[in-house]
Amino acid sequence: MESRHGRKKEQAESPEALKTREEKETVLVREYLALKDTLKEIVESNKRDNDALKVTTALLRKSPDYYTIWNVRRTILKEGFLDNASDDETANKIYTGELEFVQENLKLNPKSYWMWNHRRWCLESMSQPRWDKELAMVGKFLEMDARNFHGWDYRRYIIRQLDLKDKEAKDKVLERAQSEFDFTITKIHQNFSNYSAWHNRSTLLGKLAEDMSTEEREAIVDNEFDLVKNAIYTDPEDQSAWLYELWLIGREERSISILGAHVISFHPLEIVVAFDETVKMRNPFTVSTRVDHVAIPLEGEWKATGSDSALGSVWIFQQAPGAVYGPTVEIVIFSDDVCAVRAGSKLPAAVCYELETLNQNLDEISGRLGRLVIGQNLMYDVTKRIGPVTGPDGTLETQAVHPKHRVTSLTESGSLDDRIALLEREISAVRELVELEPDCKWPIQILSTLLSELRKTVSIHSTQAKVIDDECIELQEKLITIDPLRQERYEDRRTQLVFDRETLSIIQDSKRFPEIEYSAKQPTNLDLSMRGLTHIPISSYLLHLHTLNLDSNSITSTRFLRNLLNVRRVNLSNNLIEHLEGMQHAPSLEFLTLENNMIAKWEDVVAGFVFWGEGKLARTGGHVKVLLGNNPVVVNEGGEYVLEKRWEDVGKVGVEIQWQSEELRLAEEALLAAEDETGAVGNMVVDGTRRVSATVVEFDAGLAH
Structure with a gap:
């Protein structure tokens, strides 16, 4: 029987074997604690001799990621040995011994940050470090584990040091870059899932392309696309090649507008x-x-x-x-x-x-x-x-100009059509793979990204933009189904797409591509109810609105209200809001519905109005009504009557809180009206005394009168 990682399940340990293992672990812990106490004594006594160094050696063999021990070891080496070295040759012998010690331990734990870091310290402190020897050493480690990103990072470090040494010899630097570039293809062919090799390839390709002609760049980019497609069709579930393709295509960065x-x-x-x-x-x-x-x-x-x-x-x-x-x-x-x-x-x-x-x-x-x-x-x-x-x-x-458009991350063109042609070609190829692997998440994610890039090349009010938006939304919904572990990420992306589509009337294409600005005629009302929104991505879009309906979404925060300077009525019923915030910065707000949310504490209600008196609403004598019916706070805090008294203790500042749901309140008013006409309503008897459930209270957050 195999586990989900493809490994055989081990048989449960017998009581005798379990006891033996626990005894061994107890001995190891006792030895480790003893060494740790010895280290503490060394630090406090400032010992800088061989005995102190041996203690750090023993400790590091047991726990190589205990970075404090490495720091102590370097202090012992520097103050007890290196400062007393008579010449560079003596010092280099000490550093060489440290390199051998680290290399021996790296075989046991090749992914220790602190061992690789200690090795760098040794080399940078030596008078004549052997960088070529280090390159050969790390090459052997990458033969053992070609996906060890510590090894790749160290290899890039060595190459940088060699390039600094040969900074006057540009041909030598380029020759070394080409050699590293060839090394990455060797590792990629061994395993397409080697993300570190793909990443290293991208950094090297950018350097090599600097001195290439336009034709040479286009040729090498075409070769890279062929390499990526081979990897993708071999294993479409692996993300490494997909991420490299995204880098290869590049992204058109939109300016701040x-x-x-x-x-x-x-x-x-x-x-x-x-x-x-x-x-x-x-x-x-x-x-x-x-x-x-x-x-x-x-x-x-x-x-x-x-x-x-x-x-x-x-x-x-x-x-x-x-x-x-x-x-x-x-x-x-x-x-x-x-x-x-x-x-x-x-x-x-x-x-x-x-x-x-x-x-x-x-x-x-x-x-x-x-x-x-x-x-x-x-x-x-x-x-x-x-x-x-x-x-x-x-x-x-002067105003910015865009004489050229990005085609790939390495090429440009004076024509936007070249960028469009590339995107359409890659979109077509990914669509084929989506048809072959309909439940594979990576092709779907890349297709959505490529379509978003294509959308940047067309007018945001065009029919093509709408078609792209609709398809991207469908793709996010599919991803939510096939990859539920990352549901929140896809829901947020879907929210952005839906919001962009639903707010097109608010913005216009700017003449200064690719910026945007408000359209000349702004809507005053916007209905975004039942859209599955998790948040408001760009609340500044909504600056001119008077009425905003966000009923029945999955919004968790009211913070976006701080940017709605002109809004009068906001409906946030049936969302996932747990506490109130941002409302003190909405100076025109008059009516806020928060029924059927998840507000559970009195403090989470108060927080939304703490600074209300400092805002423009108080200065202009405005008044806001807030509906909080059917929130857990009503039950958690002891019922409506208790909450009413707590509001009265706070004071008055023009905030009216209604705890009962508006629907129930209206129904009761209808019943009372019927009682006035008939004197009775079915089997229900209405008491003529004051009813707490219908009480509306006022609130002041400490405003000085």
């Missing part, structure tokens, strides 16, 4: 800038006002919405008290002002926004912006100016 800028208040001036992803501000965005044709910096502060004001996708500029501005305000965001959380993404060029205030009725606009008026957009759009922008150093920063 500024979706738009808006004024939400003129007295004082408050400006909102929205990005399509989370960014960190490296330098404050430039805000200046023109008075008598002279640009004057406008005093104020930029903050991201939410509790972490240094990181976010929605940023707000708040004018400093007492600062004044003229008829024109200009906001300039330079490419170096922001850095993305997502690696490889950046703002391609400076963007300038202009706000003309001279011909505006600011009192009327500010009054509208300051009031929470249902059905009106409280945001005043700022005009974007496209063109060269004067940088901080006085030079003009």
